[in-house]
Amino acid sequence: xxxxxxxxxxxxxxxxxxxxxxxxxxxxxxxxxxxxxxxxxxxxxxxxxxxxxxxxxxxxxxxxxxxxxxxxxxxxxxxxxxxxxxxxxxxxxxxxxxxxxxxxxxxxxxxxxxxxxxxxxxxxxxxxxxxxxxxxxxxxxxxxxxxxxxxxxxxxxxxxxxxxxxxxxxxxxxxxxxxxxxxxxxxxxxxxxxxxxxxxxxxxxxxxxxxxxxxxxxxxxxxxxxxxxxxxxxxxxxxxxxxxxxxxxxxxxxxxxxxxxxxxxxxxxxxxxxxxxxxxxxxxxxxxxxxxxxxxxxxxxxxxxxxxxxxxxxxxxxxxxxxxxxxxxxxxxxxxxxxxxxxxxxxxxxxxxxxxxxxxxxxxxxxxxxxxxxxxxxxxxxxxxxxxxxxxxxxxxxxxxxxxxxxxxxxxxxxxxxxxxxxxxxxxxxxxxxxxxxxxxxxxxxxxx
Amino acid sequence: xxxxxxxxxxxxxxxxxxxxxxxxxxxxxxxxxxxxxxxxxxxxxxxxxxxxxxxxxxxxxxxxxxxxxxxxxxxxxxxxxxxxxxxxxxxxxxxxxxxxxxxxxxxxxxxxxxxxxxxxxxxxxxxxxxxxxxxxxxxxxxxxxxxxxxxxxxxxxxxxxxxxxxxxxxxxxxxxxxxxxxxxxxxxxxxxxxxxxxxxxx
Numbered sequence: 001x002x003x004x005x006x007x008x009x010x011x012x013x014x015x016x017x018x019x020x021x022x023x024x025x026x027x028x029x030x031x032x033x034x035x036x037x038x039x040x041x042x043x044x045x046x047x048x049x050x051x052x053x054x055x056x057x058x059x060x061x062x063x064x065x066x067x068x069x070x071x072x073x074x075x076x077x078x079x080x081x082x083x084x085x086x087x088x089x090x091x092x093x094x095x096x097x098x099x100x101x102x103x104x105x106x107x108x109x110x111x112x113x114x115x116x117x118x119x120x121x122x123x124x125x126x127x128x129x130x131x132x133x134x135x136x137x138x139x140x141x142x143x144x145x146x147x148x149x150x151x152x153x154x155x156x157x158x159x160x161x162x163x164x165x166x167x168x169x170x171x172x173x174x175x176x177x178x179x180x181x182x183x184x185x186x187x188x189x190x191x192x193x194x195x196x197x198x199x200x201x202x203x204x205x206x207x208x209x210x211x212x213x214x215x216x217x218x219x220x221x222x223x224x225x226x227x228x229x230x231x232x233x234x235x236x237x238x239x240x241x242x243x244x245x246x247x248x249x250x251x252x253x254x255x256x257x258x259x260x261x262x263x264x265x266x267x268x269x270x271x272x273x274x275x276x277x278x279x280x281x282x283x284x285x286x287x288x289x290x291x292x293x294x295x296x297x298x299x300x301x302x303x304x305x306x307x308x309x310x311x312x313x314x315x316x317x318x319x320x321x322x323x324x325x326x327x328x329x330x331x332x333x334x335x336x337x338x339x340x341x342x343x344x345x346x347x348x349x350x351x352x353x354x355x356x357x358x359x360x361x362x363x364x365x366x367x368x369x370x371x372x373x374x375x376x377x378x379x380x381x382x383x384x385x386x387x388x389x390x391x392x393x394x395x396x397x398x399x400x401x402x403x404x405x406x407x408x409x410x411x412x413x414x415x416x417x418x419x420x421x422x423x424x425x426x427x428x429x430x431x432x433x434x435x436x437x438x439x440x441x442x443x444x445x446x447x448x449x
Numbered sequence: 450x451x452x453x454x455x456x457x458x459x460x461x462x463x464x465x466x467x468x469x470x471x472x473x474x475x476x477x478x479x480x481x482x483x484x485x486x487x488x489x490x491x492x493x494x495x496x497x498x499x500x501x502x503x504x505x506x507x508x509x510x511x512x513x514x515x516x517x518x519x520x521x522x523x524x525x526x527x528x529x530x531x532x533x534x535x536x537x538x539x540x541x542x543x544x545x546x547x548x549x550x551x552x553x554x555x556x557x558x559x560x561x562x563x564x565x566x567x568x569x570x571x572x573x574x575x576x577x578x579x580x581x582x583x584x585x586x587x588x589x590x591x592x593x594x595x596x597x598x599x600x601x602x603x604x605x606x607x608x609x610x611x612x613x614x615x616x617x618x619x620x621x622x623x624x625x626x627x628x629x630x631x632x633x634x635x636x637x638x639x640x641x642x643x644x645x646x647x648x649x650x651x
Contacts, residue, residue, distance in 0.1 A: 069497065104651055105492055195527075243625050363590040367613045
């Protein structure tokens, strides 16, 4: 074989370099017109925080934000809209035009619900259609429209649960550690990724199976690590990314992983993917067992799968429910109101069984968990100031607070947003990470009678 | 000469790879035009602006994107500026959405088009501390639409509050996450502080 001479090497290198640059230059000439690169697709979206639980006599103002294609003059779009409202949850809707206000901090478009509807004992249901008047593009919120409207229900004689001012620093230690795993990629380890400048991610979520097996979504190592009685095994996930994903273990051994790109993936027990399905709405807050996802902006629980197959996005929207389904078969409405109030109502067959009005002098953050427990409800929420925060566990019974304690909130890594706690077999589990590793801790609870 | 011609043809062929074309089309559109001074700045117009940056990717230290709903240069190395990737980083997205000046002493409103490549002078920690004339800290409980939560490493803007007490946050989160709206619990997290922009007009 003849050795290449220097001249041909230089010629070849020059050729490929000029070829690539020339080709890219021609491409840019053909593609760099003023509109082809920055042309905006027609965008329309909406924001809305539903007043799911109200107090009797409380005036109800529905507020909506309209999100459109950005305008070159930097102004908001000119929009309009209609809210379709009805007393209760049956019968025809009545249309009411939205008014456009001067301020957009809480939503520029609003409707003061007429008193004859707002003061109904059975509440009301509604959906809105908003339109960008310039482009004609419209959006419905909730996304299921008349098929799955949002609800607003008055609390019936709620049990008052005043929490007062929170005393930070008096946290309860766990009763047991179900899992203690160091950082790493070995069999019983959990992966850690990140840097001081970027922050760290580790296990993004977890779940507890009926037999007590704790499943940790080890997103960095792209696997599920299962712990039972001190033993562990791993299930490698065959596809998809699990970073900051939520996770649920299904009773038949399958796993559900809800990722950052709004896709729910169903894995078989061996880690092979069975199916993947996009969510109906633009984002999610929480994944529950049974492939139920709290989706937004609808603020409704949508089933993403039937017994065997995923649901289309249209099917998800039509099957949406404002209430979370509890293990006892009832529904649960949750509404964080203002800075320091949490309203909770338990439903059976659409009727309200009982409700609680929790008030706090210290601001309340997110509701991490709300599940049925004995003859009551267990709620985990966060209390915070600008410099401190802790979780508060509340066991609610028919006559009031059965149990209350605080739990440390600090975590070395970021998780899925509402994945710090799980409730299974009458026990509360908490996922926590430190500089040295991850743990799942147990807290035993009193049982409301 | 024969090798020059043969590899010239190969070079043209390589330049036609779709990924390279998308990347080059994107970066060729980025510019350094002057911003437009504005007298108004509403929170919902800021929502429009940030919402349109969704799906356009994440670039450490970056600030240029188009509106084709695709990250034209995905998977570029984290914490490396200057790779010409598409998208802002968290503080770059906030700076442009909040219509700020590259001069920290100016508190006027400056509209930056999406393809104007600018990051601004603030990182997440500077925003958290309320650094710069247009910025200030706010009590987290009062933070509303298009206010923000910032930590030492990250900042995200409140797109809208949410029923379960968290917030839908519009943010350039990470290379794998891109820019999007995510449900987050920054409001209650003591690692994060509340931040606001002076000068909203509606």
